[in-house]
Amino acid sequence: MIETNSRIGVITLLVILLIYVFKKTSIKLFVLLISLLVVIGFLSIKFDYLGTKFKKIISPDGQVSIERVERWREIVYAFKEKDSLWLGVGSGDARLVYRRAYYNGGFDLALKKNYNAHNQFLEFFVCNGLLGLIVYIFVLFLFIKLTKLQEGALHFFVIITMFSLSESFLGRSQGVMVFSFFYSFFMLFFKPINHLKHAE
Template sequence: MARALRYIFAFTLIVSVVWPTGAAIGMGLSTAMSILLLIFQKVKLNVRLLWPFLGYFVLLLSSILWSSDAQSATRGVEVQLSFLLLPFIANVLSATGYSRADLYVDLRLTLLVSFVFMGVDAYNAMAESSFIESIAGSQLSLPFVHRAYFMNYIVLAIFIWLSSESKHGVLDWVLIASMVLMLWVLQGRMNILAFAAATCLGGFAAVVKKSRRFLFGSLASLVLLMVFYVADFIPTRFDEDVAKEVQTSDDGVPQSNSRFFLWEMGASVWGDNLLLGVGVGDVQQELNNQYEEVGYEFALIRSYNCHNQYLQTAVTIGILGLLFMISIFLLPLASAIKNRDILLLCWVVYIGLAILTESYFVRFHGAFFISGITSLLWFTTRRA
């Protein structure tokens, strides 16, 4: 049954980027298999590691009670169901011997499937333009995954590879260089900055731990990013017309996606509901009401979220929910420092910075990947 769980989890991760329904099915089957392992093989759970995720989800679920839109509330909870299920699955996986090497194998297959779809997207775009022009403005889209969300998969693969102690050849280094290039091509700016910051911190930790491979790899990654920046061979993802729209404002209200203004709007909504938030069912409507009140038509038409997961959580379930969410990152960070776990350290720092400009948990892929990977890396830190 342990092997069956590994295969099901691998399937879940691989299809997550192209078939969200399949990932949801895989998550359900993994949960069922984990329960069977608990019953028949007496697998012991480390319950202490589960409480931050459980506390966050229980509070999110409870917010249905103070949400006026029950249907939206139910849908919002369903999107984040992974915060309840995946830490449980990760706990059982780690208890039955699932390792980070196994995760890397599954992740490589996931990226392989992803690149096939991305290659088709780029090929189709090239029918009307050059390859470089096809990248500008393109998500290099997977069917259901935004660029910023997919970049998390790539960053994790780089971190796992750099922290691995197994021997790799020249082709492996070429692969990692290609991954760094892909980060630049996708142009998720906060993801790139978060990756650079986490890599710098990881390089410092590598000096302390005397990990030459991670130190060299982190320095090489930073140099590559600088070369890509200086070369400027990938054009901006905004075309000229959109760029002009971004720079235009009217009476102090942006006419485009201004994250600072979105944060101001979110903070205003939270200010009226500090303790418990507005509830998972009403959060988007309350934000839209705020946009309408100040005349922020660009955000209102698109029903923009807060574009900051910390603020999004605070608006949704208040300061208590925010504390639970922060604990999901702070506790693994403490474990990483205690165990000198460079991989966990880099991942937590990276994702903690990346969510400053994206509300990842409002989409299935964001909640799925962050809850699953963070818990799995945390639960396996003693074997790192």
């Protein structure tokens, strides 16, 4: 999921490293993190693609503008205007909502390239309504409750949450496979620990 040309992939990697460093609080790890930040910064400048993506967020006059947030607002507005709030429009008709939103908002590139919502929470809301969104949030809270975000479960949760905020990864088979495998793995891995604690 963490691609070298993805801003959220780099940001997620840094967040996980910071969590790891704060848990371990070691000077070696701190030096390693700083070195990694320098390497990522160098690669961003050298290969320019990632650097260009980050530069799009901040204009030359210092204004922060994230086009995705503007697109999300337009999608919510277009959805609320005509569609079922509780059950959504279904995954087949979601593209029509996005196209309507991109057309109304003047997002020509998004319209031309037929972009999805680029937000898993919003994707569930449009496709499955409030009911689908509540179910997805419940699945995430269930994961927190049963794993108590121990060890690798915390890292997985950070990755899933951050990617859910900027990608619609469960619309692809690879995303479903990775999510299903690791979600099940961590739930089963920490289940015996939880049972032992209850037994005591």
